[in-house]
Amino acid sequence: MRIGVDGRVLVDRYHGIGRVTFELLSILVDDPQLEFVIFVDPGEPAHRFDVSSLRRPNVRFVDFPVPLPSPVQFARWPLVLRREPVDLMLFPYQLGACPVGGPRQLTIVHDCLFEQNQTYAPTHRVAALHRRLTGLLLRRAAVVVPSRATAADVERFYGVRVPADHVVEWGVSxxxxxxxxxxxxxxxxxxxxxxxxxxxxxxxxxxxxxxxxxxxxxxxxxxxxxxxxxxxxxxxxxxxxxxxxxxxxxxxxxxxxxxxxxxxxxxxxxxxxxxxxxxxxxxxxxxxxxxxxxxxxxxxxxxxxxxxxxxxxxxxxxxxxxxxxxxxxxxxxxxxxxxxxxxxxxATWTRAAGQLGALLRGVPAGGDT
The missing domain is CATH 3.40.50.2000 (Glycogen Phosphorylase B;)
Incomplete structure (x- = not known):
């Protein structure tokens, strides 16, 4: 199974999301039954995580020089995924996801922070993009959340129920x-x-x-x-x-x-x-x-x-x-x-990665939850 990963979060400015992605991938890449294509933005400073440690025979890195969350990415994802076809895309941050077309998707929604208060977003444009894109993704992609509290917020703000087995609690090193x-x-x-x-x-x-x-x-x-x-x-x-x-x-x-x-x-x-x-x-x-x-x-x-x-x-x-x-x-x-x-x-990353790996293998065609 060939899994694409939006690795643009493995950079200095994504503290928590980058840490979660790095810890999960550090375990998942050791599964010989899974092949990974990790899309990275070479123009972003990336010193926080040792991304080179993820290299394996079953792992390829592909440049995707589009900043997150630029709207340009929505046009570029279908093009790059035609050149680098995958069975499923894992988006560790929903603002990087492709809302239409492409392969099956599994998207992580970490929180509903901007929905609770727009001033928590860096700009009104980002807040509006976040709300619209999250709403679209919740209806076309399988979604993972890190807590029951976030699952409740997703249902409160979007009217979408997150299945219990899609609540994947993060770990600690x-x-x-x-x-x-x-x-x-x-x-x-x-x-x-x-x-x-x-x-x-x-x-x-x-x-x-x-x-x-x-x-x-x-x-x-x-x-x-x-x-x-x-x-x-x-x-x-x-x-x-x-x-x-x-x-x-x-x-x-x-x-x-x-x-x-x-x-x-x-x-x-x-x-x-x-x-x-x-x-x-x-x-x-x-x-x-x-x-x-x-x-x-x-x-x-x-x-x-x-x-x-x-x-x-x-x-x-x-x-x-x-x-x-x-x-x-x-x-x-x-x-x-x-x-x-x-x-x-x-609270181990091994447990979290095992649960996420099972979801990656089980996401149905079309990404329905």
């Missing part, structure tokens, strides 16, 4: 739970700190986390891993200056994988104040690494975090501060860490 290679390594932050991992985009509400920090003991620091996104204004440091805590906020946007692990392991808590996510990979990474988690009390985090996290109301900074302080209780902290580690052990 074993390296997050592995023993540290250097037990003496220490984070680049002095004193207790909260850790946030993720690009600073509006729905992640990093400025809110600064407001929470201002309510905590002055010794508490905030470590931010993940850069600002220049498509939106970033008010994080402005809010920090207004509240007099700028010296307690540490921008660690460029860290290595080893440094990230050290940050997770030594954090007072991993704090995740997002309005919503499709899944929330950093939540599982933190649990695997042994960090207690404090997250927004929203459906997707309740689903993924279960009883292994502290949850706080979206807009109540006082209750967030109280939840973070509770994590300081040694017995409570130990319970959260133990439950989080157990949950993370069950």
């Amino acid at each position: 074993p390296r997050f739970a592995a023993a540290p290679t250097d037990p003496t390594a220490r984070p680049p932050v002095t004193g207790p700190y909260l850790l946030h991992v993720g690009a600073r985009r509006p729905h992640k509400r990093v400025p809110f986390l600064v407001r929470v920090l201002a309510r905590l003991d002055p010794s508490m620091q905030l470590a931010l891993v993940g850069s600002a996104d220049d498509r939106w204004p970033d008010h994080t440091m402005k809010v920090a200056a207004e509240l007099g805590v700028a010296d307690r906020v540490h921008d660690l946007s460029e860290v290595t994988d080893t440094e990230l692990l050290t940050l997770y392991r030594h954090a007072h808590a991993f704090a995740y104040p997002s309005v919503t996510e499709g899944f929330g990979l950093p939540l599982l990474e933190a649990m695997a690494a042994g960090a207690p988690v404090v997250a927004s009390d929203v459906p997707v985090f309740r689903e993924i975090g279960a009883d292994a996290a502290e949850f706080a109301p979206l807009r109540d900074a006082g209750r967030w501060a109280a939840a973070i302080e509770r994590v300081g209780d040694p017995a409570h902290r130990a319970r959260l860490v133990e439950r989080g580690a157990a949950l993370a052990r069950e």
Whole structure:
């Protein structure tokens, strides 16, 4: 079976989607019964993932120099797929998919973020394209979602039910739970700190986390891993200056994988104040690494975090501060860490790739779900 993959997400600007695609492909390409054609855009910076590690005798890379989500791609996909015919196309991001013609399709819908609030999209044009394209794809392609919360949102916004076996929960790499290679390594932050991992985009509400920090003991620091996104204004440091805590906020946007692990392991808590996510990979990474988690009390985090996290109301900074302080209780902290580690052990990429592989083989002609 020959599977085409839109690999244009394996670039620096697609953090979560790129990570999911890379981890799944790293396992799927080892299936000798599957042949892969991975379409990539050679003009995009691609240093985040070791794409060359995906090379196998059953894997070919084909240049597709059309940026995502340019409307040009809708005319170019049929042309390139005539030159490189495949049995099925896997689109890891629906904004890259081809809404008409072509082979069978399996498309991943990670979330309905833009449907919930258009200001979370970089432009109104992207929001409109996202809504229209997602609606078309849900009626012609088989769809995978990473959580029951996203499945519920797809039904709420589009009236389409996602079958239970098309909910494929993502995994966490074993390296997050592995023993540290250097037990003496220490984070680049002095004193207790909260850790946030993720690009600073509006729905992640990093400025809110600064407001929470201002309510905590002055010794508490905030470590931010993940850069600002220049498509939106970033008010994080402005809010920090207004509240007099700028010296307690540490921008660690460029860290290595080893440094990230050290940050997770030594954090007072991993704090995740997002309005919503499709899944929330950093939540599982933190649990695997042994960090207690404090997250927004929203459906997707309740689903993924279960009883292994502290949850706080979206807009109540006082209750967030109280939840973070509770994590300081040694017995409570130990319970959260133990439950989080157990949950993370069950969330493997091998399991996710096995489920996705079964769906790839079973997508019916015409892509109907």
